[in-house]
Amino acid sequence: MSILEPRTRELDTGFDDPCELLLSCHDKVRRFTQLALRIVDHIKTHGADEQASEAASRILRYFRMAAPLHHEDEEKDIFPALAALTEEQLSAEQAQALAEHMDILLQEHEILEKEWHVIEKWLDGLEKYQLLAVPQQLPAFVDRYDAHMHREQSEVFPHIALLSDEQRHEICLQMALRRGLTPS
Numbered sequence: 001m002s003i004l005e006p007r008t009r010e011l012d013t014g015f016d017d018p019c020e021l022l023l024s025c026h027d028k029v030r031r032f033t034q035l036a037l038r039i040v041d042h043i044k045t046h047g048a049d050e051q052a053s054e055a056a057s058r059i060l061r062y063f064r065m066a067a068p069l070h071h072e073d074e075e076k077d078i079f080p081a082l083a084a085l086t087e088e089q090l091s092a093e094q095a096q097a098l099a100e101h102m103d104i105l106l107q108e109h110e111i112l113e114k115e116w117h118v119i120e121k122w123l124d125g126l127e128k129y130q131l132l133a134v135p136q137q138l139p140a141f142v143d144r145y146d147a148h149m150h151r152e153q154s155e156v157f158p159h160i161a162l163l164s165d166e167q168r169h170e171i172c173l174q175m176a177l178r179r180g181l182t183p184s
C-alpha cells in the first residue's frame, strides 16, 4: 500500500478570509508531519525506495517553500495586527493573555525552524535514496508543531474576527503578495 496520498493543489483556498489560508496551511503541516512518521515505518521494511524518496521530496518542498511563508504571515501580519487591538476590542486581561500566547508562539517558530533543519538533512538523504539515521528530534518536532497549531487555533486565531474588514482584506493582500499571487 502506498504511503503517499493524492496530490492537492498548493493553494486551494481563496484570499477573502485570512483564517481560511492559515487553517489550510495547518492542515498541510499536519499532513506532511504525519507522512514523515509514516516514512519511518516504511523504510524499516522497504528501505530508501522510490516511495520514500517521493514522500521525502513532497515534505521537503512544503517545509522549504510554504511553511516559512506561513510563519511570515503570522509574524509580519497576523500577530502585529492582533497586538494592536484596542481596549474597546479586548480587555486588559485578554490582551495580556493574547500577548503571552504570541510570545510563546514566536519562540516556538525559532525552535521548530531549528529542528526542521535536522529533519531536512534526513529527508534530503532519503530523496536521494540514502538511508541516514532517523533524527531523534522527529517525534518531538511533530508533537511541538501539533501543540503549536492547537495554541494558535484555540487562543490566537479566534481574535482575527475582531479586526475590521479592511484590516482582514489588507492581511489577505499581504499574504497573496508574499506568494507572488495577485488577489482578485
Ligand SMILES: [Fe+2]
Residues within 6 Å of the ligand: 071, 074, 105, 109, 148, 152
Ligand atoms: Fe505559528
Ligand SMILES: [Fe+2]
Residues within 6 Å of the ligand: 022, 026, 070, 074, 149, 152
Ligand atoms: Fe500557524
